[in-house]
Amino acid sequence: MTQPQPTARHTIAVLVDNEPGILARVVGLFSGRGYNIESLTVSETDAHAHLSRITIVTTGTPMVIEQIKAQLDRLVPVHKVCDLTLGGPAVERELALVKVAATGEKRVESLRIADIFRARAVDSTIKSFVFEVTGSTDKINAFIALMEPLGLVEVSRTGVVAIARGGQGL
Amino acid sequence: MASSPATTAPATTEQSGAELLLKALVDQGVEVIFGYPGGAVLPIYDAIFGQNALRHILVRQEGGAVHAAEGYARSTGKVGVVLVTSGPGATNAVTGLTDALMDSIPIVCLTGQVPTHLIGNDAFQEADTTGITRPCTKHNYLVKDVKDLARVVHEAFHVAKSGRPGPVVIDLPKDVLFAKGPYTPADEVKHKSYNPRRTPDAAAVAKAVEMMAQAKRPLFYTGGGVINSGPEASELLTKLVRATGFPCTSTLMGLGAVPASDPLFLGMLGMHGMYEANWAMHDCDLMIAVGARFDDRVTGRLTAFAPHSKKIQIDIDPSSINKNVRVDLPIVGDCGETLAEMLRLWKGKKPKSDGKALAAWWKQIEEWKKRDCLRYEQSSTIIKPQYALQRLQALTKGHDTYITTEVGQHQMWAAQFLKFDKPNHWMTSGGLGTMGYGLPAAMGVQIAHPDALVIDVAGEASILMNIQELSTIAQYRLPVKVLILNNQYMGMVRQWQELLHGGRYSESYMDSLPDFVKLAESFHCVGLRATKPSEVDDVLKEMIKVKKPVMVDMIVDQKENCFPMIPSGAAHNEMLLGPADNQGSGPKDKPISEEGMVLV
Numbered sequence: 001m002t003q004p005q006p007t008a009r010h011t012i013a014v015l016v017d018n019e020p021g022i023l024a025r026v027v028g029l030f031s032g033r034g035y036n037i038e039s040l041t042v043s044e045t046d047a048h049a050h051l052s053r054i055t056i057v058t059t060g061t062p063m064v065i066e067q068i069k070a071q072l073d074r075l076v077p078v079h080k081v082c083d084l085t086l087g088g089p090a091v092e093r094e095l096a097l098v099k100v101a102a103t104g105e106k107r108v109e110s111l112r113i114a115d116i117f118r119a120r121a122v123d124s125t126i127k128s129f130v131f132e133v134t135g136s137t138d139k140i141n142a143f144i145a146l147m148e149p150l151g152l153v154e155v156s157r158t159g160v161v162a163i164a165r166g167g168q169g170l
Numbered sequence: 171m172a173s174s175p176a177t178t179a180p181a182t183t184e185q186s187g188a189e190l191l192l193k194a195l196v197d198q199g200v201e202v203i204f205g206y207p208g209g210a211v212l213p214i215y216d217a218i219f220g221q222n223a224l225r226h227i228l229v230r231q232e233g234g235a236v237h238a239a240e241g242y243a244r245s246t247g248k249v250g251v252v253l254v255t256s257g258p259g260a261t262n263a264v265t266g267l268t269d270a271l272m273d274s275i276p277i278v279c280l281t282g283q284v285p286t287h288l289i290g291n292d293a294f295q296e297a298d299t300t301g302i303t304r305p306c307t308k309h310n311y312l313v314k315d316v317k318d319l320a321r322v323v324h325e326a327f328h329v330a331k332s333g334r335p336g337p338v339v340i341d342l343p344k345d346v347l348f349a350k351g352p353y354t355p356a357d358e359v360k361h362k363s364y365n366p367r368r369t370p371d372a373a374a375v376a377k378a379v380e381m382m383a384q385a386k387r388p389l390f391y392t393g394g395g396v397i398n399s400g401p402e403a404s405e406l407l408t409k410l411v412r413a414t415g416f417p418c419t420s421t422l423m424g425l426g427a428v429p430a431s432d433p434l435f436l437g438m439l440g441m442h443g444m445y446e447a448n449w450a451m452h453d454c455d456l457m458i459a460v461g462a463r464f465d466d467r468v469t470g471r472l473t474a475f476a477p478h479s480k481k482i483q484i485d486i487d488p489s490s491i492n493k494n495v496r497v498d499l500p501i502v503g504d505c506g507e508t509l510a511e512m513l514r515l516w517k518g519k520k521p522k523s524d525g526k527a528l529a530a531w532w533k534q535i536e537e538w539k540k541r542d543c544l545r546y547e548q549s550s551t552i553i554k555p556q557y558a559l560q561r562l563q564a565l566t567k568g569h570d571t572y573i574t575t576e577v578g579q580h581q582m583w584a585a586q587f588l589k590f591d592k593p594n595h596w597m598t599s600g601g602l603g604t605m606g607y608g609l610p611a612a613m614g615v616q617i618a619h620p621d622a623l624v625i626d627v628a629g630e631a632s633i634l635m636n637i638q639e640l641s642t643i644a645q646y647r648l649p650v651k652v653l654i655l656n657n658q659y660m661g662m663v664r665q666w667q668e669l670l671h672g673g674r675y676s677e678s679y680m681d682s683l684p685d686f687v688k689l690a691e692s693f694h695c696v697g698l699r700a701t702k703p704s705e706v707d708d709v710l711k712e713m714i715k716v717k718k719p720v721m722v723d724m725i726v727d728q729k730e731n732c733f734p735m736i737p738s739g740a741a742h743n744e745m746l747l748g749p750a751d752n753q754g755s756g757p758k759d760k761p762i763s764e765e766g767m768v769l770v
Contacts, residue, residue: 017363020312021300032305063492070489076309076329076364 005061009038010085011092011162012069015170017077018044018052025075026054035060035068039094039137039159051079053170057137057160082170084162092162096140101128102151110150117143128153184350187316187342188217191280194323196223197356200251202242202617203227204235208255209295210282213347227617227646230638232259234610236266236337237636240275241614244597245572247400249276249330250614256282257295260341261302265604267337268306272601273423274398276335278326279307285345286314299341308336309364314343316351324359333366334487335398366486370503375511378458378482378499382512383521385456385480387531388416391439391468394423394600395461395485396505397593403506404593407460408432410513415528417535419447421462423600426590436535440468441736442582445543445745446535448734451476452742453534459483461505464494465601466769474741484508543734544586545750553703555580555655555726558710559587559627562653565710569623572615574598576608576632579661579732584627606635609652613639616648623651623714630656630723631680640693643719651713652721654686657728665731669746670767690721699723739766 016022023042030037038057045053058068065083073081084090098119100110103126110129114121119133133143137160144155164170185193191214195203204227207215218226229235232254239250250270254263260281270277281303284293300312309329311322319342326338382388390411396403404427411418411434418428419439428435437444439451448470451457457479462468469475472494481497483490484505491500501508546556573588574597575581581598590596597615599607612626626633633654643650663678687697696718700709706724713720733748740763747753 021304024301025304028305063496066492067489070487070491074487074489079363 005063007059007061008065008085009057009059010065010083011090011160012056012058012072013082013084013162013170014054014056014072014078015080016052016054016075017079018050019077022052022077023054025077026056026072029071029075030058030068033067033071035064041159041161055159055161080170082164084164087164089165090162091165092136092160093134094137094140094158094160095132095134096144096155096157097122098131098133098144098147098155099128099153100131100147100151101153103127106150110147113143113146113150119143184352186213186217187319187347187349187351188213190316190319190351190353191323191342191347192217192221192224193353194320194356195251198324198327199248201225203251203253204229204238204242204614205253206232206235206255206259208259208282210256210284210344211253211259211280211342211347213344214253214280214282214342226253227613228642229610230641231636232262233265233606234613234636234639234642236263236270236277236279237604237607237610238614238617238639239277239279240266240270240273240607241574241597241611242618243275243277243614244397244611245594245615246618247594249278249327252277252279254279254281255295256284256299257297259295260297260299264302264306265602267303267339269599269602269604269607270337271306271308273599274335274394275337276330277337278323278330279337279339281339281341283312283341283343286343287345289343299339303339306337307339310339310341312341312343313346316346316349319346319351320354321359324354324356325361328359328361329364332364334395334490367502368486368504368507370484370501370508370511372511374499374501375508376515378501379512379515379519379521381456381480381482381499382414382416382458382516383519383523385416386524386527387453387455388414388458388528389450389454389456390416390418390458390460391421391451391462392418392424392427392460393421393462396424396427397461399461399486399505401593403504403509404428406506406509406513410509410516411435413513413516414523416458417450417532419443419450421465421468421600422585422598424462425585425596426593429591430589431591438585440465441470442586442732442734443736444586445541445734445747446538448736448742448745449538450535454479457481459485459497460509461485463490466494469494470736470744471739471741476742541747542752543745543747545752546730546748547750549727550703553700553706553724553726555583555657555730556587557703558653558655558706558724558726559583561706561710562625562627563588565707565714566623566625569714570619570621571595572597572612572619572622572624574608574611574615574624574626576626576628576635577603577605578629578632578663579657579665579730580627580629580632580655582662582732583655588627605632609633609636609650610639612650612652613643613648616650617646624649625651625653628652628654629661630654630658630683630686631660634684637689640690640695640719640721644694648719649717650719652719653713654721654723655726656683656686656723657726657730658683659728662732668731669737686721686723695719695721697721697723699725701725737763737766738769739763
């Protein structure tokens, strides 16, 4: 109890009613109680039932992670809370759009690296590329780090979306 | 009702939003609304004008309306209902809503809103009510379509009273109140996502009973959840405590669940709790927490909290479990249902509890009781606040007495010296600590129990925070009694300044106080004053006897401090006792640690 407990990174999927203010409720819960948000994605996933799926990546001690899940589950429009990190293997993906402005050898090098990372050029001018890259957070980080010296201009990332492996739904 | 189709409006007839709202409230069993009118809610007030099913109590400030609804809810177990206008009406309600959230009190608060087409335009008396109240309510709604109105009201009552209760706001734009729409009956509304679990896991309950049978130094630690679960839960708890013979302590919020007169009850625990209760908490080997949330006022320093104990925690709210203190056996469920099952198992199994160990445990507790921790130095010239409350306790015997309090020293003394033998008779702002709570809360209690003796134990500083409600009390002829323990200081602030800040009484002296007797009289109440111990009984008797609202200005010792006390950041076995302690350890022996200073 005296020594600080180790913190861990968890990916939590939350199924909610798609109604006004729901995102504010979730985000307000995190800020009000001092929890971390490393990334957050949200979009409607079931238009018929008006359900949205929120994927939150957070860090905390086991006690804090347990609190986060219990607090989320307590929100009235929340249907389900699932800790994908604890719930067995899961696929996590992020998408990034990476703008690189370069000419000459640097421009060629950026294309070469993009190829290795299976990134696609979705926009091109004589002096720039916009690459679309998907993968784990680590892979995206690595790609961005490599683009840095080659003329990185800006990055837009989706944050993590995740889903459990296997045939079972949430 | 047997009426012909010609006179009864067919079910499909559309009504205005305001009419639908009132119909839904009546269908939810609402009898009383506490409110204050304004532009945005005029359609509702117009509908109230034309009916008799709902009684409206006109408060003098919206904050008073919420506290009154809290008092009403806590003394009846029903949902308290509030009606306020947009903008300042809603923002004035925020403190009460936060108070109800912290103390888990079921409230439905209806707020007016500017018409939908003006929302976001900074219109007159516009505030982002759902935005402002999101963190201080259990849930809130903005009704943008009259078709949703009745359903939302029914949902709001479901959310407010089920699971761990709390306040719910329904924001009602003015155009929605005028628009015509269909009614949705309550039984057609089923909440799709919010249906909290009530029935505990049977295996966990069985395990708990097994742990209880093996305990050598067990202790029940019970809280407001027992009260919220209904009077049956309090009865079941009392039966279980008696069946096991285990000692029981309670939080501030849980007082009255187990009768204070029961010898198994050790009194309140926590910062100003009983010496024996806190020591029992520290030394127990099994803690059975029932509807209690391990608040910092209860636990003291977490690293030294009940260090040798296994812990069972029963709570309907999973987020209350393992929040501050890790427990060994969590049981998610309603206190009443869980206690019933525990009692059944305990009685059925007749477990062989360790009688010898339990006797030794009780012997130890009796030793702690001998410390007589509430002892204070009596005076023949100056009224001690503790003495005033002891006399109040004695003189109210035989009455159906409900006590509310404000916040501060007087609140803690009331918790220590007044004895509650029944649930729902003690209304105090526990979690938020809202000064100004007691007077409007007493008003709400008296509305619900017109013939009961309702007393607000107050301080002279707190009472001024919602003093305007005396006018409401006069208007509805509510015979509320206000007992002001007047020490001319914000007493608890002064006490902390004495103990922690070298006696520098920065801004805690209450200068220019009103003459409370004259003030009472100007509000059509009876004003009484006592300045000497010899006057206390006569004044209190008079206060109880008069069938009118009474305000008593009890001039008490300015320097009296509230003991025992666990200083912030200290452990349960590091309590400070008062100057009258029979082992002579005055508070000055144990200075407060640096770490304790920063804690609230």
